[in-house]
Amino acid sequence: GRFEQTIADLRGVKQGRLRIATVTTTKYFMPRLLGPFCAQYPGIDIALEVVNRDRVLERLARNQDDLYVMGVPPDDLDIIREPFLENTLMVLAAASHPLAQRRSITLGEVAKQPFILRERGSGTRLTVERMFRERGLSLNVRMELGSNEAIKQAVAGGLGLGILSLSTLHPDPSLDEVAMLDVEDFPIRRHWYLVWPRDKQLSVVAAAFLDFLRGHVDLLMHREPPRV
Incomplete structure (x- = not known):
């Protein structure tokens, strides 16, 4: 052909x-x-x-x-x-965050936490906000940052939770000084x-x-x- x-x-x-x-x-x-x-x-x-x-x-x-x-x-x-x-989205916290030791965290619990997210219009943010909205929840956005690396650093520093694509993480997330949380309805597989x-x-x-x-x-x- x-x-x-x-x-x-x-x-x-x-x-x-x-x-x-x-x-x-x-x-x-x-x-x-x-x-x-x-x-x-x-x-x-x-x-x-x-x-x-x-x-x-x-x-x-x-x-x-x-x-x-x-x-x-x-x-x-x-x-x-x-x-x-595949584009897999995970909820991240500082390795020392209390939620890092928890299992089966509800979306409602997570929604009360401060979040560090990408700017409005980013694909990750659109996906996550839509998911929370469909469940009658809203995100508590403490900070917007324009890069995934900056978000990882802010999460590792304890400023809040983050949601990032698995592709942005080191194969051993502890080397990024973050923990992947076990949250209801996550990971989001896109x-x-x-x-x-x-x-x-x-x-x-x-x-x-x-x-x-x-x-x-x-x-x-x-x-x-x-x-x-």
Whole structure:
């Protein structure tokens, strides 16, 4: 078919450019996917724009890039969304927090705690606020921070609880000085999506990356949250 032909064509292509706009949380795993792709196609240059979700949506609406990566694709744009990796959200506390020793913590108990969250509009925050709202609860947001690393540091410092993607954590969370809490309805299991406008004709390079990704997602470290 035509798609197979474009892949065959690319094998003879020595140069090209792949433009990807991706939300900040994906910086923990996108380089591990792009590395092997670049090794297979050394003539292809990558332009990776790592920005917050609102900026990714702006770029998507303007069709500025080949592909877009995010956890919560928009409902108001005519797009194709392809899930390619699990995105697991966990509740975190300082390792010394009293809740770190507890089991089966209710969502109501957690809602009373101060939270440190990403800015409004971030995919993680949208997902979490929707879940609490559906259960008649609201989050007590003490602080908004623009990076996952800053949230981890604030949680480790005892400023409040955080909710982050498992992909942002060290395989041994104690090295981040945080504990994953055993909370009702958590972990939230979502996905990361590759997104592009439905009417967009993907470039040969973008089609090759899509094909590569479908076959190589196992390059990523799949880590199940511990059974707390």
